[in-house]
Structures are given as structure tokens and as C-alpha cells.
Amino acid sequence: MYNMISVKDLHKYFGDLEVLKGIDAEIKEQEVVCVIGPSGSGKSTFLRCLNLLEEVTYGSVTIDGEELTDRNTNINELRTKVGMVFQHFNLFPHKSVLENITLAPQKVKGLSAQEARDVALPLLDKVGLSDKADAYPQSLSGGQKQRVAIARALAMSPKVMLFDEPTSALDPELVGDVLQVMKDLAQEGMTMVVVTHEMGFAKEVGDRVIFMDEGIIQEEGDPEQIFDNPQNPRTQSFLSKIL
Amino acid sequence: MIEALMESAYIKSLPFLWEGLQVTIAITALGLLFGTIIGAMAGLGKLSKSKIIRGIWTVYVEIIRGTPILAQALFIYFGISEDLIGINLDAFTTGVIAIAINAGAYIAEIVRGAVYSIDKGQHEAGRSLGLSKRQTMRYIIWPQAFKRMIPPLGNQFVISLKDTSILSVIAVHDLVYKGKQYYNATVEVFETLVMVCLLYLCITIPLAIILRRLERKLDV
Numbered sequence: 001m002y003n004m005i006s007v008k009d010l011h012k013y014f015g016d017l018e019v020l021k022g023i024d025a026e027i028k029e030q031e032v033v034c035v036i037g038p039s040g041s042g043k044s045t046f047l048r049c050l051n052l053l054e055e056v057t058y059g060s061v062t063i064d065g066e067e068l069t070d071r072n073t074n075i076n077e078l079r080t081k082v083g084m085v086f087q088h089f090n091l092f093p094h095k096s097v098l099e100n101i102t103l104a105p106q107k108v109k110g111l112s113a114q115e116a117r118d119v120a121l122p123l124l125d126k127v128g129l130s131d132k133a134d135a136y137p138q139s140l141s142g143g144q145k146q147r148v149a150i151a152r153a154l155a156m157s158p159k160v161m162l163f164d165e166p167t168s169a170l171d172p173e174l175v176g177d178v179l180q181v182m183k184d185l186a187q188e189g190m191t192m193v194v195v196t197h198e199m200g201f202a203k204e205v206g207d208r209v210i211f212m213d214e215g216i217i218q219e220e221g222d223p224e225q226i227f228d229n230p231q232n233p234r235t236q237s238f239l240s241k242i243l
Numbered sequence: 244m245i246e247a248l249m250e251s252a253y254i255k256s257l258p259f260l261w262e263g264l265q266v267t268i269a270i271t272a273l274g275l276l277f278g279t280i281i282g283a284m285a286g287l288g289k290l291s292k293s294k295i296i297r298g299i300w301t302v303y304v305e306i307i308r309g310t311p312i313l314a315q316a317l318f319i320y321f322g323i324s325e326d327l328i329g330i331n332l333d334a335f336t337t338g339v340i341a342i343a344i345n346a347g348a349y350i351a352e353i354v355r356g357a358v359y360s361i362d363k364g365q366h367e368a369g370r371s372l373g374l375s376k377r378q379t380m381r382y383i384i385w386p387q388a389f390k391r392m393i394p395p396l397g398n399q400f401v402i403s404l405k406d407t408s409i410l411s412v413i414a415v416h417d418l419v420y421k422g423k424q425y426y427n428a429t430v431e432v433f434e435t436l437v438m439v440c441l442l443y444l445c446i447t448i449p450l451a452i453i454l455r456r457l458e459r460k461l462d463v
């Protein structure tokens with residue numbers, strides 16, 4: 001299948017600190033890739049380079065055939081192809097659930113209010129929150145917030161969805177609903193890159209697991225292979241700590 | 244009884260003081276109108292990526308906040324308009340400029356602080372959806388920041404209103420100036436000053452109440 005994301009020799013510096021030290025990765029259309037690794041290893045930075053929330057120091061990132069790092073690429077347009085879900089949801093607190101979802105389709109894609117509504121309502125239904133359209137984010141639980149955030153990203157009809165630890169700020173009993181929504185999405189064929197330590201999700205839904213440490217990909221492979229039979233001593237030591 | 248009251252020194256001063264109050268209100272309103280525009284520009288300028296723009300506005304804010312408003316008013320009235328440029332700005336215009344420039348510096352800090360206080364994740368969420376920087380500012384950051392500006396802005400408005408009283412030194416015919424004129428003529432010093440203060444309170448207290456209501460209403 002076709003390469004949806006292609007990363008070549010990606011380096012990222014924050015000042016003098018080299019956080020990504022040469023990442024090469026290819027992610028195919030409809031593939032679900034889980035990224036694991038210790039805190040500070042550069043997982044978030046890697047994900048954020050995929051929609052240029054972080055400037056790439058050097059190397060190249062290509063999404064759906066368009067090179068992000070090319071000066072001629074329209075970044076705003078490209079970002080609409082890449083949905084992102086954050087650990088802390090980042091819902092807009094001054095807007096209702098429905099308005100959170102309809103804002104970007106209206107302002108970026110130029111849909112009318114009615115058209116944007118027609119996009120948003122089925123998505124809200126899909127994440128199981130039809131009854132919350134007029135609620136404000138502060139009245140929602142963490143799990144509900146994260147599902148709204150997923151619907152908000154989907155409203156732009158992205159080709160890729162990036163998830164940065166989408167369940168790690170949630171109470172354990174709320175994790176399941178969010179993972180279910182992500183599972184459904186994977187089954188529909190969405191290309192997904194998910195930073196997560198939810199082993200069950202990675203094994204059940206993931207096509208591939210990437211283990212990152214110290215700014216490089218140390219090991220990658222099938223979820224079973226990585227979790228049950230890791231080859232790299234760093235992977236072994238990391239897994240023994242989190243299991 | 245009512246007649247006695249109407250004849251009292253307190254009430255008799257009112258028509259005269261009323262003229263001063265009108266001037267005070269006019270200078271405050273105009274000064275704050277321009278001050279808010281300057282403050283918004285300066286506040287956003289201080290958040291600019293460009294070091295030069297940031298530097299210019301920082302210098303302005305620090306000079307104004309580091310010097311007394313009395314010196315600023317004298318500077319504009321005598322120092323710049325008369326001595327340096329040689330034009331004769333009238334006292335009223337000078338008063339408006341002084342209040343605008345002074346309030347602008349404080350409002351700049353209010354605007355900058357409020358925008359800066361909005362979580363970085365809000366900006367990232369907007370950008371990740373494809374909104375431009377400008378759209379993110381307009382639809383996401385600014386509305387949230389604006390709410391946070393209201394209490395300190397209200398506070399600054401009250402301060403500026405009271406600051407207009409120092410303009411009496413450059414012969415702006417504001418409330419304090421008129422009060423002085425009145426008690427110099429009538430020797431009813433105590434009564435006149437009581438009325439001057441009451442008139443200020445007639446504006447500041449309702450303003451404080453309105454602001455508190457607004458704060459509660461905006462607290463979604």
C-alpha cells in the first residue's frame with residue numbers, strides 16, 4: 001500500500017539540545033502505528049513534527065505525497081489533512097461542544113453554519129455524545145472531552161490522525177470509551193499514529209509498534225514481537241518497568 | 244426641611260461642581276478610548292516575534308510606568324508642546340493625551356498578561372485544525388483573553404478617572420479644579436470637598452458594581 005507518511009533523517013533541536021537524532025519511518029495508508037518509549041525520549045516532539053507544530057531542524061517529512069518541509073507547501077491546508085488529539089484535550093472552553101467541532105470547518109473550509117452542523121452531528125453521534133452538543137467543555141468528564149476532541153479533529157476529514165497519549169490524563173474507568181472510539185476509527189481504515197502505553201490497545205489494534213529512546217527509533221515490529229519478545233536491551237528494560 | 248437642605252452649602256455648590264464633573268468624565272472617556280487602543284497595540288506588540296517591535300513597546304511601557312503621571316502631564320503640556328515644538332496645546336487636549344498615554348502603558352500589560360495566560364495548548368489545537376495564526380488569535384485566544392482582561396481593565400478605568408484630578412495643575416477645569424475655585428470664593432472648604440468626593444464616588448461605585456456583574460456573567 002501507499003506511504004501516507006514518510007520521514008527521512010528527521011532531526012530536531014531545541015537550542016543546543018538534540019531531541020530527535022535522525023528518525024526514519026514510513027507509515028502506510030490505513031496503518032495503525034503505536035509509539036512507545038520513556039518520558040523525554042522525543043515521542044511528542046516526533047508527533048508534533050508530523051504537522052509542523054514543531055519546526056523541523058533538518059530532514060524531511062512527507063504526508064500524502066506533499067513535503068511538509070518544502071517552503072511552497074501551504075502549511076494550514078496541509079494541517080487539515082492531519083488531525084491531532086492531545087493528552088490534555090485542548091478543547092476551546094468558551095465554545096460549546098458543537099461550536100468546538102464546527103469552528104474549523106467554517107473558518108478553514110468555508111462551510112456554512114448549517115453545512116458544518118451537518119458534518120458535526122454525525123461525528124458527535126459516532127463518539128457517543130449526541131446529547132452533549134450544546135454543553136460546554138467544563139461540564140464534561142475527561143473521557144467525554146477527549147471524545148469531543150476526536151470528533152473535532154475528524155470534522156476536517158483528515159487523512160491521518162495523530163494521538164499523543166490520548167488516555168493518560170483520564171481516570172482509569174474512562175479510558176475504555178476513548179479507546180473504543182479509536183478502535184472504531186482504525187477499523188474504518190484511518191491511518192493513525194498513536195503515542196500510548198496501552199498495551200492492550202497496541203496489541204489488538206496496532207499493526208506496528210515503534211519503541212523510541214533518546215531521540216531515535218530503537219526497535220520496531222509487530223506488537224506481539226515487541227511486547228513479548230523484544231530484542232533490544234533498552235526495549236526489554238523499558239517494558240519490564242511499565243508492565 | 245427640604246428648603247433648608249436646598250439652601251445648604253453642600254447643595255449650593257453642585258451646579259458649579261457639575262461643570263467640573265463633566266470635564267472629568269469627558270477626559271476620562273476620551274483618554275481611555277485612545278488609551279485602550281494604544282494599550283491593545285502595545286500589549287500585542289510586546290508579544291510580537293520581532294525583537295524591535297517588542298523593544299519599542301517595552302521602552303514605552305517602562306518609561307510610563309516608571310514615572311509619575313504628574314510629571315508626564317507637565318512634560319506634555321510645557322515640555323513638549325510649548326518648549327520643544329512651540330505649539331499651544333489647550334489643557335483639555337493635553338489632559339486627554341496624558342491619560343491616554345498613561346493608561347495605555349498599564350493596559351498594555353493587562354492585554355499582554357491576559358493573552359499570555361491562555362494555555363499554549365489552545366493555540367496548538369487551533370493551528371492543528373488548519374486555522375491560521377490570525378484566525379487562532381481572533382476566534383480562540385482573544386475571546387478567552389478578553390474575559391480575563393475585564394477585571395483589571397475595570398480597575399484601570401477607575402484609576403484613570405481618579406488620575407484626571409492631577410490635571411488641575413495644568414488648569415484643566417476638572418472636578419477638583421472647580422472645587423478649589425469654589426471654596427476659594429465661598430470659604431466653604433469642608434462642604435465643597437465633601438461634595439467633590441461624593442461626586443467621584445457617584446461614578447466609581449456604580450462602575451465597580453457593573454464590573455462585578457459583568458465578571459459573573461462572563462464566567463461561563
Ligand SMILES: Nc1ncnc2c1ncn2[C@@H]1O[C@H](COP(=O)(O)OP(=O)(O)O)[C@@H](O)[C@H]1O
Nearest residue numbers: 014017019037038039040041042043044045046
Ligand atoms: N519546547 C521545548 N523547548 C525545549 N525543550 C523541549 C521542548 N519540548 C520538548 N523539549 C525536550 O525535548 C525532550 C523530548 O520531549 P518530548 O518529545 O515531550 O518527550 P516525550 O513525549 O517522549 O516524553 C525532553 O528532554 C524535553 O525536555
Ligand SMILES: [Mg+2]
Nearest residue numbers: 043044045165
Ligand atoms: Mg509526550
